[in-house]
Amino acid sequence: MNDYRGRFAPTPSGPLHFGSLVAALGSYLDARQAGGRWDVRIEDIDPPRCPEGASDTILRQLEAFGLHWDGPVRYQQTRGEAYAAALERLAKAGLAYPCSCSRKQWRDYPIYPGWCRNGPCKPEAPLAWRLRSDLGLRPVVWHDRLYGRQCLDPADLGDVVLKRKDALWAYQLAVVVDDADQAISDVVRGFDLLDNTPWQRQLQAALGLPEPRYLHLPLVIGDDGQKLSKQNLARPLPEDERVRPLLHQAIASLDQAPDPALATAPVEDQLAAAIANWTPSRMTAGSTSKAPDWPDA
Template sequence: MPHTAGYRGRFAPTPSGPLHFGSLVAALGSYLDARAVGGKWFLRIEDIDPPRCPPGAADTILRQLEAFGLHWDGEVSYQSLHGAAYAASLLRLEQLGLAYPCSCSRKQWRQHAIYPGWCRDGVRDVGKPVAWRLRSDLGLRPVAWHDRLFGPQSFDPETLGDVVLKRKDGLWAYQLAVVVDDAEQHITHVVRGLDLLDNTPWQRQLQEALGFAEPRYLHLPLIVSTEGQKLSKQTLAPALPEEGDAVRSLLFQALQALDQAPPRVLAGASVEAQLEWAISHWSVSRLNATPSRPWKQSE
């Protein structure tokens, strides 16, 4: 396999609700990519937005993963405990002139496709609450990398705007948190859904500015409903079961969604047998670089 030694991967769900089939495909792809080369696979709960994270959701996710045989290495990492590391990185970005406070509200710039950078040279409305943004016009530009499925990628981050690193309400934003956590955990390979591909330019800028290593990226096709909507809590995607025959059936369907062509005899096999086969046969080259996979839960 063409992986470097010391593979360290991760699955990092937001506990806004239980996992669904799209989550399973992402978790399974990440897990197999690590285990196929004897690598480590870590679990990070991205709970930095408490209003979106109902009590008990994180525990449900842990039970769901265990039901599907996706056992992680080490202790579960919780982003809500990492504020000091995020603060240190934000301070470093401020010192480098790459992060700035911004008083602007979305309502103020609603006529623009992206935030126009009004506070880059000083807070526009002094005395109002501020968010912290990344200067996308400085640092690494353009951002280019090679996705293991979708091939060469190149973005000018300034066309995406100055992303928020810390919100006005004091909560940390995803882009900074994920970059700091990947560095802290020495993650070498990121396997995740295609919906996060256009987040990579900001993350690469942050990695470069903070002196963090660049992981290898593999973005998986999205699982969508028969109407073409991404499976999510908002689109009422059914929650994964925590036990029963449906677990084996959905695991087999997830292997099919990942283009691994599992033999039909595996459809009724145990979770352990399916994963044993999948780990020994995992191949990124089998993945079809199409952006989405329609899926409907069997009756």
């Protein structure tokens, strides 16, 4: 393998759906065509949202679709010490601060107003930790492999939470620390996460961490026109013979024009052809695809 290293990092709040499959598939194809490594990381930093057995279900679903990963699966619940060390560095540099404010208090503002930047308004209350988005790298400029040049100011997005009031770690800090620790060179994920990139690049710069390349994939939408997600009760993926036509449709959702003759071929054959023909430039920035239906078992 070369120095390419990709990853798929689902939150185990439920089983994978078709949109999850498209995201996993895009990152898998990109890594495999590059001759690189593809890791799976379970982002289980929010236990109340992660029902028992969901992680195992996700891993079984990936295997059913032929998406086999390299090396051991990483679980973020085991990574608290690394996140604490990163937060301590940010706090010492004046880039993170404790915050007592609740969402209800600033609900009339488009972003958090930064009321606790000079000290928590209520030091006796439970405290979260936020990133000083007005300091550090600004604006954030990067090249997305599909969407091209991006330029966003993190301060326009607000001071994102790094550690919650209930002492659970937040996504932005955990993903940055783990991407660096796992030497992730390429982040391939859905377009819905593109606007998270400025905070992540700001954290990477503040912590002296490498900056991966980014490729944000077109989204899959449901019948209601909304992004397919577990929150809107997207249908779980099957793990039986129905995976073959669904994998073919997932490849098509990435605008890769799979051979119709492979629509019911074994997943190994479909993936081999998709890897050989993977061409990200076929995708159209801003496009979406509809989630397919499939018969009940």
